[in-house]
Amino acid sequence: MTVVAFDRLRQGFLKRPKVQGGPIMVKNITIFTTNTCAYCHMVKKYLGIKGINYEEVNLDEHPNRQAEAMEISGTMTVPVTVVTKQDETKEVIIGYNLARLAPAVA
Amino acid sequence: MSDKETQVPKHDVIIIGSGPAGLTAAIYTTREDIETLMFERGAVGGLAAVTDKIDNYPGFPEGVEGLKLADDLRKQAERFGAVIELGEVTAISDEGEYKRLETTSGDMLAKAILVATGSDYKKIGVPGEQEFYARGVHYCATCDGAFYRDKKLAVVGGGNSAIQETIFLTRFASHIDLLVRSTIKASDVLQQELEEYVKNGKVTVHLATSTQNIVGDTSGVKSVTTQKDGKNKEFEVDGVFVFVGLLPNTQFLKPTPIRLDEIGFVITDQNLHTSMPGVFACGDVRCGATMQIASAAGEGATAALKIREYLEGHMHPIQN
Numbered sequence: 449m450t451v452v453a454f455d456r457l458r459q460g461f462l463k464r465p466k467v468q469g470g471p472i473m474v475k476n477i478t479i480f481t482t483n484t485c486a487y488c489h490m491v492k493k494y495l496g497i498k499g500i501n502y503e504e505v506n507l508d509e510h511p512n513r514q515a516e517a518m519e520i521s522g523t524m525t526v527p528v529t530v531v532t533k534q535d536e537t538k539e540v541i542i543g544y545n546l547a548r549l550a551p552a553v554a
Numbered sequence: 555m556s557d558k559e560t561q562v563p564k565h566d567v568i569i570i571g572s573g574p575a576g577l578t579a580a581i582y583t584t585r586e587d588i589e590t591l592m593f594e595r596g597a598v599g600g601l602a603a604v605t606d607k608i609d610n611y612p613g614f615p616e617g618v619e620g621l622k623l624a625d626d627l628r629k630q631a632e633r634f635g636a637v638i639e640l641g642e643v644t645a646i647s648d649e650g651e652y653k654r655l656e657t658t659s660g661d662m663l664a665k666a667i668l669v670a671t672g673s674d675y676k677k678i679g680v681p682g683e684q685e686f687y688a689r690g691v692h693y694c695a696t697c698d699g700a701f702y703r704d705k706k707l708a709v710v711g712g713g714n715s716a717i718q719e720t721i722f723l724t725r726f727a728s729h730i731d732l733l734v735r736s737t738i739k740a741s742d743v744l745q746q747e748l749e750e751y752v753k754n755g756k757v758t759v760h761l762a763t764s765t766q767n768i769v770g771d772t773s774g775v776k777s778v779t780t781q782k783d784g785k786n787k788e789f790e791v792d793g794v795f796v797f798v799g800l801l802p803n804t805q806f807l808k809p810t811p812i813r814l815d816e817i818g819f820v821i822t823d824q825n826l827h828t829s830m831p832g833v834f835a836c837g838d839v840r841c842g843a844t845m846q847i848a849s850a851a852g853e854g855a856t857a858a859l860k861i862r863e864y865l866e867g868h869m870h871p872i873q874n
């Protein structure tokens with residue numbers, strides 16, 4: 449048997465993506481969550497510490513938006529964080545992945 | 555020492571991991587006025603935070619939600635001054651009075667380290683498992699179960715976690731095939747609870763059934779093939795949840811002289827002291843741990859008190 453990191457999505461933790469050109473300002477952030485998901489709480493906690501506003505779509509309360517989360521992420525997992533920049537480009541972060549989340553919202 | 559070196563932050567204690575073991579240790583060290591920094595790379599509360607409901611932690615006659623217990627432990631540790639840094643410890647080394655930690659927030663020095671890194675899920679290692687990860691293959695029911703409302707699922711495993719998670723998933727799934735390689739090894743209480751779902755047709759248990767292959771297409775998982783008594787059988791499912799055991803989070807300790815057992819669990823003496831002076835270990839990561847929240851918390855308390863003795867310079871080493 450081989451080991452799986454508990455949240456494999458965080459495997460990119462130490463690989464910070466290269467930033468090209470100057471950073472583009474964040475316009476808004478949407479997080480798809482569920483009530484029982486501990487990693488959703490971590491994403492919200494991180495943004496809270498940084499004083500960053502976000503819109504939360506709780507899929508337990510809005511199951512009709514599940515298909516939207518799946519389409520955006522290509523997965524059946526939460527959290528899915530969608531960072532929309534001022535130039536309308538979007539960055540989608542699947543799972544609690546600080547190496548991607550931190551620069552995306554900086 | 556270079557200017558850069560003198561700027562390396564120094565701490566009394568650094569606790570790696572904020573599961574029940576680490577958080578309990580932090581409650582004790584901070585109440586003893588020992589300055590304490592914690593590192594957490596995943597969810598604060600560890601595996602307790604991803605468990606739906608905990609029925610066997612003392613003091614909660616009606617049980618407690620894992621997330622709530624995790625949050626309350628965090629608040630209690632923070633109330634006494636523990637600081638939780640969201641980041642990962644990637645290496646440690648012994649520099650005498652201080653130990654050096656390489657972390658995602660830079661290098662740090664600590665007089666004592668507590669390894670409370672717990673363990674992570676094992677893979678089954680069958681074709682399709684990697685390919686459909688998070689698109690039909692999952693390891694966390696409380697995270698991903700909600701995507702399977704009125705859908706058919708397979709759960710692989712037969713221990714406490716597998717049965718507990720199967721019961722949790724019944725709130726979403728229309729039917730669950732529980733694929734158990736040998737026999738069910740969960741506690742009697744959990745088995746009795748499972749029996750209710752077997753009786754009402756929500757769960758079907760398949761013993762002596764080994765999972766062979768997870769099959770699907772671009773839209774996700776379609777089926778699981780299994781083998782029993784040499785015969786193949788296919789189960790049509792929309793998703794597979796895997797709970798086949800845990801392995802210790804000790805990769806970062808492998809290059810150190812800290813003794814690990816053959817699986818990778820940390821070997822300690824009765825003081826929870828590892829073979830590197832000043833480095834202690836407690837909870838699920840420790841060789842001999844009973845993999846329970848109550849015992850992880852108990853070991854956290856013990857480790858904190860032993861660390862205090864160590865820092866005060868009167869710990870008596872015990873021969874392993």
Ligand SMILES: Cc1cc2nc3c(=O)[nH]c(=O)nc-3n(C[C@H](O)[C@H](O)[C@H](O)COP(=O)(O)OP(=O)(O)OC[C@H]3O[C@@H](n4cnc5c(N)ncnc54)[C@H](O)[C@@H]3O)c2cc1C
Binds near residue numbers: 600602642673719
């Ligand atoms: C599905 C499931 C259900 C369970 N149900 C129960 C139950 O009902 N009752 C019960 O008593 N027990 C239960 N358990 C077991 C219980 O959750 C564990 O025994 C307990 O959480 C162990 O605590 P710990 O602090 O030792 O480790 P963990 O809870 O695993 O915490 C370790 C923490 O360390 C962090 N970490 C690891 N490596 C690093 C690093 N290098 N740097 C920074 N951080 C790191 C991890 O992210 C993690 O948060 C269950 C377990 C599972 C999987």
